[in-house]
Amino acid sequence: MNTEDVLIVGGGPVGLFMGICLHHHGIPCTIIEQRTETVKESRSLGIHPVSLELFEKLGIVDEFLKSGINVEKGIAHNGTKEIGSIDFKSCPTPYQYILINPQFETERILRDRFLNLNPDSLINGAEVIGLEEEFGCVSLTIKKEGKEHTLEAGYVIGCDGKSSFVRKAAGIGFRGKRYPDSYIMGDFEDSTSYGSDAVVYLTKEGLVECFPLPNQKRRWVVKTSDYISEPTPELIAQLIKDRVSKEVDPASNSMVSGFGVSHFIADHFVKDRILLAGDAAHVVSPIGGQGMNLGWLDAWHLANVMSFCRGISKDLPIADLFVYEAKQRPIAKKVTRRAAFNMSLGKKTILHPFRTALVKAMLKKPFHDKMAKLFTMRGLEEVGF
Numbered sequence: 001m002n003t004e005d006v007l008i009v010g011g012g013p014v015g016l017f018m019g020i021c022l023h024h025h026g027i028p029c030t031i032i033e034q035r036t037e038t039v040k041e042s043r044s045l046g047i048h049p050v051s052l053e054l055f056e057k058l059g060i061v062d063e064f065l066k067s068g069i070n071v072e073k074g075i076a077h078n079g080t081k082e083i084g085s086i087d088f089k090s091c092p093t094p095y096q097y098i099l100i101n102p103q104f105e106t107e108r109i110l111r112d113r114f115l116n117l118n119p120d121s122l123i124n125g126a127e128v129i130g131l132e133e134e135f136g137c138v139s140l141t142i143k144k145e146g147k148e149h150t151l152e153a154g155y156v157i158g159c160d161g162k163s164s165f166v167r168k169a170a171g172i173g174f175r176g177k178r179y180p181d182s183y184i185m186g187d188f189e190d191s192t193s194y195g196s197d198a199v200v201y202l203t204k205e206g207l208v209e210c211f212p213l214p215n216q217k218r219r220w221v222v223k224t225s226d227y228i229s230e231p232t233p234e235l236i237a238q239l240i241k242d243r244v245s246k247e248v249d250p251a252s253n254s255m256v257s258g259f260g261v262s263h264f265i266a267d268h269f270v271k272d273r274i275l276l277a278g279d280a281a282h283v284v285s286p287i288g289g290q291g292m293n294l295g296w297l298d299a300w301h302l303a304n305v306m307s308f309c310r311g312i313s314k315d316l317p318i319a320d321l322f323v324y325e326a327k328q329r330p331i332a333k334k335v336t337r338r339a340a341f342n343m344s345l346g347k348k349t350i351l352h353p354f355r356t357a358l359v360k361a362m363l364k365k366p367f368h369d370k371m372a373k374l375f376t377m378r379g380l381e382e383v384g385f
């Protein structure tokens with residue numbers, strides 16, 4: 001490879017989007033991904049308007065709009081009655097909704113686009129096992145089909161997720177903590193009359209939330225007191241019935257999983273010729289659904305900074321790349337605070353009547369539009385919450 005080129009480690013949603021953004025700026029790149037197949041386990045669903053605006057700039061928004069569901073309203077419920085709602089129609093046009101798309105479908109669209117733009121630049125089934133920085137370049141050792149190979153490039157971007165090899169090999173610290181909270185989730189046939197609305201139940205016993213999915217399904221997420229790695233559909237259905245009196249049919253279940261939550265942030269997003277984006281740079285609580293969207297904002301800003309620096313010199317001035325870290329690290333911290341706030345609203349509490357009154361007030365004017373802004377990832381570059 002040419003030492004002006006970029007190697008992206010990780011072909012998840014952020015690595016693929018990073019590749020599309022670099023291509024947009026005419027910066028050659030190759031993605032190295034250890035998987036050979038798409039992970040069918042479903043994680044992220046929510047795609048926020050800020051990301052849809054970026055997709056529009058890159059000419060890929062129509063694909064997303066075709067395959068997803070628009071959530072225009074989020075209803076808040078206290079377990080016995082509706083206490084308010086957020087109407088995303090108060091958000092700036094044209095994307096006055098949160099788009100719901102399963103992560104494997106999101107990755108498929110991004111991968112197809114990347115391959116369309118760069119047919120030979122995605123190496124699958126290759127694990128990065130070594131990284132060395134030499135004068136003027138970075139060299140990666142990859143293992144593919146039992147054989148080791150070396151690749152060199154001017155810059156390496158670690159988009160290799162929360163356990164990032166690139167971050168560890170570069171000696172970049174990752175600070176944060178695990179929250180005591182844990183959740184179980186499952187996809188069931190949609191037996192509710194909520195249509196395309198999302199519903200958040202803030203019950204005495206803890207959060208229950210549900211989101212529409214394509215094919216008449218609905219995802220339910222339930223807060224639990226202890227971490228349960230492999231919940232049964234029956235357990236999820238029982239907890240939903242006990243807390244919010246809704247019947248879901250365990251026989252219609254197509255996915256279950258349990259997850260704990262944490263927040264971590266890398267000490268640096270830039271170290272010499274090594275850069276980090278997505279979960280490799282920061283992990284935020286998935287309650288509120290912002291981690292992947294935050295990673296896309298990283299990728300967009302990083303590609304802009306790299307393109308700007310490249311305009312000055314083909315060998316990117318490393319000092320200037322720090323602009324990326326200076327801008328994106330505070331944004332990641334802000335998203336972490338917002339995600340923690342979302343999570344705190346859903347805790348089990350004896351102050352249930354007080355919380356109901358607080359949320360009711362927050363969803364009325366003059367706070368309603370501010371809440372819509374918070375839940376759609378707006379105002380991240382402004383001072384304050």
Ligand SMILES: Cc1cc2nc3c(=O)[nH]c(=O)nc-3n(C[C@H](O)[C@H](O)[C@H](O)COP(=O)(O)OP(=O)(O)OC[C@H]3O[C@@H](n4cnc5c(N)ncnc54)[C@H](O)[C@@H]3O)c2cc1C
Nearest residue numbers: 010012014034044045046128161278279289290291292293
């Ligand atoms: C239950 C749950 C729900 C969520 N819901 C949402 C949501 O609604 N909205 C949202 O924005 N976010 C959500 N998130 C967060 C979101 O899933 C992550 O932020 C997102 O997947 C991060 O993408 P990434 O590409 O940075 O990392 P990953 O998705 O982890 O991808 C990293 C990629 O790198 C590859 N890789 C790793 N190491 C190597 C190596 N050494 N060599 C080669 N390849 C390697 C991996 O195989 C993988 O493909 C949710 C998370 C969870 C757990």
